[in-house]
Amino acid sequence: MMIPQESLEQALKQFFGYDTFRPGQKDIIEKALTNQDLLVIMPTGGGKSLCFQLPALLKKGLTIVVSPLIALMQDQVDSLLDNGIGATFLNSTLNWDELKSRELAILNGKIKLLYVAPERLLSEKFLFFLDRLKNSIGISGFAIDEAHCVSEWGHDFRPEYRKMILLRYRYSDIPIMALTATATERVKEDIVKQLGLQNAETYLSSFNRPNLYYEVRPKERQSYNELLTYIRTNKGAGIIYCLSRKNVDELTFRLQQDNISALPYHAGLNDEVRSTNQNRFIRDDVRIIVATIAFGMGINKPDVRFVIHYNLPRTLENYYQESGRAGRDGEPAKCILFFTFSDIKRVEYLIDQQSDETQQKISRQQLRKMIDYSEGTECRRIIQLSYFGEKFKGNCQNCDNCLQPKPVEDWTIESQKFLSCVARTKERFGITHIIDVLRGSSKKKIMQYGHHLLSTYGIGKDRTVEEWRMLGRSLLHQGLISETTDGYSVLKLNKKSWEILKKERDVKIAVTLSKKDQLLKEYNLKNAEGEILFERLKGLRKYIADLHSIAPYVIFPDSTLRLMAQMKPQSLTQFANISGITEYKLKQYGEQFLSEIRSFCQEQTLPIKLPSDSEMITLSLHQQGLNVNKIAEVRGLAISTIYTHLSNLIEMRQPVEISHLISVEKRQEIVKVIDVKGDVSLTPIKEELGDNYNYNEIRLVRSWWRKSNRTC
Ligand code: ADP
Numbered sequence: 001m002m003i004p005q006e007s008l009e010q011a012l013k014q015f016f017g018y019d020t021f022r023p024g025q026k027d028i029i030e031k032a033l034t035n036q037d038l039l040v041i042m043p044t045g046g047g048k049s050l051c052f053q054l055p056a057l058l059k060k061g062l063t064i065v066v067s068p069l070i071a072l073m074q075d076q077v078d079s080l081l082d083n084g085i086g087a088t089f090l091n092s093t094l095n096w097d098e099l100k101s102r103e104l105a106i107l108n109g110k111i112k113l114l115y116v117a118p119e120r121l122l123s124e125k126f127l128f129f130l131d132r133l134k135n136s137i138g139i140s141g142f143a144i145d146e147a148h149c150v151s152e153w154g155h156d157f158r159p160e161y162r163k164m165i166l167l168r169y170r171y172s173d174i175p176i177m178a179l180t181a182t183a184t185e186r187v188k189e190d191i192v193k194q195l196g197l198q199n200a201e202t203y204l205s206s207f208n209r210p211n212l213y214y215e216v217r218p219k220e221r222q223s224y225n226e227l228l229t230y231i232r233t234n235k236g237a238g239i240i241y242c243l244s245r246k247n248v249d250e251l252t253f254r255l256q257q258d259n260i261s262a263l264p265y266h267a268g269l270n271d272e273v274r275s276t277n278q279n280r281f282i283r284d285d286v287r288i289i290v291a292t293i294a295f296g297m298g299i300n301k302p303d304v305r306f307v308i309h310y311n312l313p314r315t316l317e318n319y320y321q322e323s324g325r326a327g328r329d330g331e332p333a334k335c336i337l338f339f340t341f342s343d344i345k346r347v348e349y350l351i352d353q354q355s356d357e358t359q360q361k362i363s364r365q366q367l368r369k370m371i372d373y374s375e376g377t378e379c380r381r382i383i384q385l386s387y388f389g390e391k392f393k394g395n396c397q398n399c400d401n402c403l404q405p406k407p408v409e410d411w412t413i414e415s416q417k418f419l420s421c422v423a424r425t426k427e428r429f430g431i432t433h434i435i436d437v438l439r440g441s442s443k444k445k446i447m448q449y450g451h452h453l454l455s456t457y458g459i460g461k462d463r464t465v466e467e468w469r470m471l472g473r474s475l476l477h478q479g480l481i482s483e484t485t486d487g488y489s490v491l492k493l494n495k496k497s498w499e500i501l502k503k504e505r506d507v508k509i510a511v512t513l514s515k516k517d518q519l520l521k522e523y524n525l526k527n528a529e530g531e532i533l534f535e536r537l538k539g540l541r542k543y544i545a546d547l548h549s550i551a552p553y554v555i556f557p558d559s560t561l562r563l564m565a566q567m568k569p570q571s572l573t574q575f576a577n578i579s580g581i582t583e584y585k586l587k588q589y590g591e592q593f594l595s596e597i598r599s600f601c602q603e604q605t606l607p608i609k610l611p612s613d614s615e616m617i618t619l620s621l622h623q624q625g626l627n628v629n630k631i632a633e634v635r636g637l638a639i640s641t642i643y644t645h646l647s648n649l650i651e652m653r654q655p656v657e658i659s660h661l662i663s664v665e666k667r668q669e670i671v672k673v674i675d676v677k678g679d680v681s682l683t684p685i686k687e688e689l690g691d692n693y694n695y696n697e698i699r700l701v702r703s704w705w706r707k708s709n710r711t712c
């Protein structure tokens with residue numbers, strides 16, 4: 001089928017509301033329309049789904065999407081339905097009636113995309129159903145999502161994926177598109193082989209995710225406070241990864257104590273709790289998920305704004321995939337890694353527990369890479385992308401090392417002090433003890449060994465413990481000192497150490513910024529007005545989502561809300577022009593969002609008036625349930641003054657309960673008159689209403705009328 005160039009863009013706008021394709025999407029879609037087998041490798045958030053969804057809509061017949069996780073299926077189907085696209089899934093959560101009615105809808109050609117799990121796909125019964133479909137409405141293609149699951153070399157091998165080669169035998173003329181975010185050569189070859197792809201073209205897009213900001217922070221004693229400040233000063237949903245279940249539970253508890261909306265997720269919780277916690281996160285009912293690495297595979301929440309690793313990941317690939325769960329929507333998001341030496345020890349310990357020696361060796365190399373990344377002073381993307389065989393030129397301007405290059409300082413003298421202390425203590429101690437000696441600590445252990453008598457005792461008081469630790473780490477990583485791997489981490493001098501002591505070698509280390517400087521950078525002052533409207537639109541989205549029991553981002557992604565907040569459309573036509581708005585969405589939600597934006601704009605043009613102290617006291621008594629007469633009595637003020645207060649408070653949008661002040665019937669009568677006469681003074685309204693109404697009541701209702709009429 002030939003599709004003219006411009007109409008692919010039109011179709012993109014029509015079905016998904018986007019104006020432009022993400023890198024690679026268009027080529028892939030064009031190829032898919034020629035019915036070839038394809039292997040698509042794109043990083044998380046690259047926009048893989050669209051690569052099979054759009055062709056499915058443009059081709060005749062039904063596309064079968066194989067997806068390993070029920071939650072993912074549900075999510076994608078919800079999103080498609082919300083774009084007015086015929087999509088459905090068949091899985092074990094449906095009862096017989098639901099299954100039958102869905103099958104009927106499929107046979108009637110109402111569905112363009114059908115999601116199934118591999119187990120079902122390969123059942124005898126389902127294959128017959130497929131035959132029937134092929135001969136009636138036609139099957140336009142198979143899309144195999146998370147295709148790395150066929151490979152033992154990938155991280156989530158699933159045996160049932162292996163049987164899928166049957167599709168190639170049975171339906172040799174129907175194209176298969178395999179999709180994954182795992183890029184290693186082995187996995188790639190395996191996918192082609194195990195799925196029996198024919199002359200498949202491979203699309204490998206760059207693994208660079210320009211919208212993600214990468215940062216590594218030293219983890220110190222107060223790092224919990226730092227984490228807390230981070231969460232409080234950054235907006236949006238976040239994931240925090242920890243190494244163990246225990247860490248997860250402890251951290252969640254602390255955050256909850258500090259009034260952060262957080263829930264745990266790890267393999268020790270039962271299925272039900274896990275899926276509830278996950279769903280609450282997806283639906284923005286909870287802001288933070290604290291998790292072990294078990295969390296993430298089934299999540300395609302696109303608007304995760306930050307991923308924090310509170311413990312060291314074991315491999316750079318893990319780090320890339322886990323941190324990559326941030327910012328799938330292409331909006332700016334942050335990936336922060338807290339790095340501490342003791343975590344390295346923990347991971348090393350775990351590696352030592354492995355029985356297979358070659359595996360241990362691989363793990364050690366992987367850990368080494370992870371440490372290189374964490375301690376690196378060059379652009380973070382260079383090390384990260386080299387892991388995937390990509391050459392990156394550096395200077396990304398979106399990582400800590402590019403934005404705040406760490407000053408490199410000459411610490412030769414400090415190094416000499418440190419190393420000679422190691423020598424004087426006879427190379428029998430670890431870093432902590434060396435620092436204690438340098439800083440002149442009076443710990444019992446020092447006295448026991450007589451180390452307070454050494455010439456190096458107390459010569460390092462001018463530096464903090466953290467600074468000495470930073471130096472020790474840097475010496476280790478530059479190979480300027482060695483350390484035993486017997487579990488005791490005893491420092492040993494090597495050839496290079498002696499060169500330093502003999503003044504034959506200088507030592508330069510990258511110095512980390514002080515905490516205060518870092519915190520200051522956190523407070524990025526954003527466009528405050530846009531930010532307020534954005535939050536309000538998010539509130540409206542959440543409200544609508546809850547009403548329909550769907551995830552908020554299904555309605556509009558953050559990027560679309562942000563555009564709304566920036567452009568502040570005033571008409572449906574202007575609204576329709578925003579990227580992400582389809583005709584369908586316009587009909588569904590246009591009016592609601594438009595009216596929220598309009599009322600925001602109107603409020604902005606009104607001078608901001610705040611209640612006076614006296615008005616605030618009246619408000620507080622009103623909220624305590626006192627009636628007007630009582631408030632007047634308590635305060636020693638005239639009744640009419642209290643009414644004036646309350647009227648003003650209503651106009652200032654303070655929480656006054658008008659139903660406690662006047663009956664609904666009376667209010668309606670007064671409103672009727674004002675609707676006709678307009679916003680006039682009290683006398684003409686009173687004349688119209690007659691003696692049954694007093695000025696106080698009329699003033700109150702007029703304020704209420706003003707407030708309501710300004711918002712719509
Ligand atoms: P992946 O499966 O590759 O991780 P998704 O298919 O889930 O990524 O897409 C990630 C996000 O990007 C989704 O929210 C999707 O709606 C959005 N997206 C995809 N293509 C585009 C595009 N061309 N323009 C804007 N947003 C897009």
Ligand code: ZN
Pocket residue numbers: 378379380381394395396397398399400401402
């Ligand atoms: Zn960089």
